[in-house]
Amino acid sequence: MEIAINPLSDVLGAEVTGFDLKADLNANTLRVLNAALAKHIVVCIRDQQLDADSFIEVSGYFGPLMSHTNKHLVDKDRPALNWVTSEDRDIHGTGKIVYRGTTWHTDHSYMPEPPKATILYAVEVTSQGGDTSFCNLRKAYAALPIDTKKRLDGLQALHVYQSSRSPRKNQMVLSEEEEKSTPDTVQPLVRFHVDAKAPNLFMSTTRLENIVGMPREESDTLIDALFAHADDPQFHYHHKWRVGDYVLWDDRSSMHHANPDWAEGEKRFLYRTMVQGEKPVLAKFEG
Ligand SMILES: [Fe+2]
Numbered sequence: 001m002e003i004a005i006n007p008l009s010d011v012l013g014a015e016v017t018g019f020d021l022k023a024d025l026n027a028n029t030l031r032v033l034n035a036a037l038a039k040h041i042v043v044c045i046r047d048q049q050l051d052a053d054s055f056i057e058v059s060g061y062f063g064p065l066m067s068h069t070n071k072h073l074v075d076k077d078r079p080a081l082n083w084v085t086s087e088d089r090d091i092h093g094t095g096k097i098v099y100r101g102t103t104w105h106t107d108h109s110y111m112p113e114p115p116k117a118t119i120l121y122a123v124e125v126t127s128q129g130g131d132t133s134f135c136n137l138r139k140a141y142a143a144l145p146i147d148t149k150k151r152l153d154g155l156q157a158l159h160v161y162q163s164s165r166s167p168r169k170n171q172m173v174l175s176e177e178e179e180k181s182t183p184d185t186v187q188p189l190v191r192f193h194v195d196a197k198a199p200n201l202f203m204s205t206t207r208l209e210n211i212v213g214m215p216r217e218e219s220d221t222l223i224d225a226l227f228a229h230a231d232d233p234q235f236h237y238h239h240k241w242r243v244g245d246y247v248l249w250d251d252r253s254s255m256h257h258a259n260p261d262w263a264e265g266e267k268r269f270l271y272r273t274m275v276q277g278e279k280p281v282l283a284k285f286e287g
Pocket residue numbers: 101105106107256
């Protein structure tokens with residue numbers, strides 16, 4: 001079948017309409033959707049009708065699903081499933097609402113094989129606010145001055161669960177077992193996207209600790225400059241959610257953050273899962 005794919009902005013994002021994930025997924029349509037993911041970074045398939053089980057089933061087409069590190073967020077019977085909700089409360093019993101993911105990050109980048117994609121499915125959305133913001137790290141890399149690209153060539157960065165540089169304190173306390181599943185991992189600073197066949201920055205404000213082998217001060221200055229460069233509206237798209245949106249985004253070439261700016265008392269509920277990715281490949285600067 002012909003799939004209607006239309007860009008959502010000039011920066012990134014595409015929407016797919018007239019497609020029913022439960023009926024229309026097959027080897028051919030999957031190939032088209034994966035290509036759209038590599039090209040557009042965010043793919044929003046509109047008007048889906050999914051429950052928890054069918055959400056997991058259709059998501060599994062995109063690759064093996066990963067479980068979230070924080071097990072208290074994970075569905076007891078479905079390890080691949082977790083959710084994002086306006087009802088998240090902190091786990092210390094204070095009853096305080098917790099807003100997750102409010103600064104630029106890419107999911108689980110401390111894993112040796114971090115996710116290829118994260119998927120959210122909107123069951124309930126707020127009437128205003130609650131957009132998810134995305135940053136195109138392929139465009140951000142392409143826009144760097146050539147001298148900076150040369151300087152970044154071959155650099156590797158340490159990703160940890162809780163970076164000492166993180167602008168937000170992690171609200172999740174890890175159990176001993178969870179702690180073991182959050183290794184410190186060295187990742188390329190410029191990653192070669194194996195599907196898009198293009199380089200992009202690979203970074204996350206909450207996880208990126210330092211550039212390997214670089215004096216700390218110099219490393220901090222460089223990382224600050226790269227985040228400042230990426231934090232520019234020319235690389236950003238803000239997704240306005242509709243009920244039934246099934247949104248996959250490419251964790252390999254983007255950052256995202258939540259915007260907890262909806263009116264008090266409004267509710268939102270989204271199913272979430274992650275698709276396993278490959279070990280990041282270092283991009284070679286080719287001029
Ligand atoms: Fe996230």
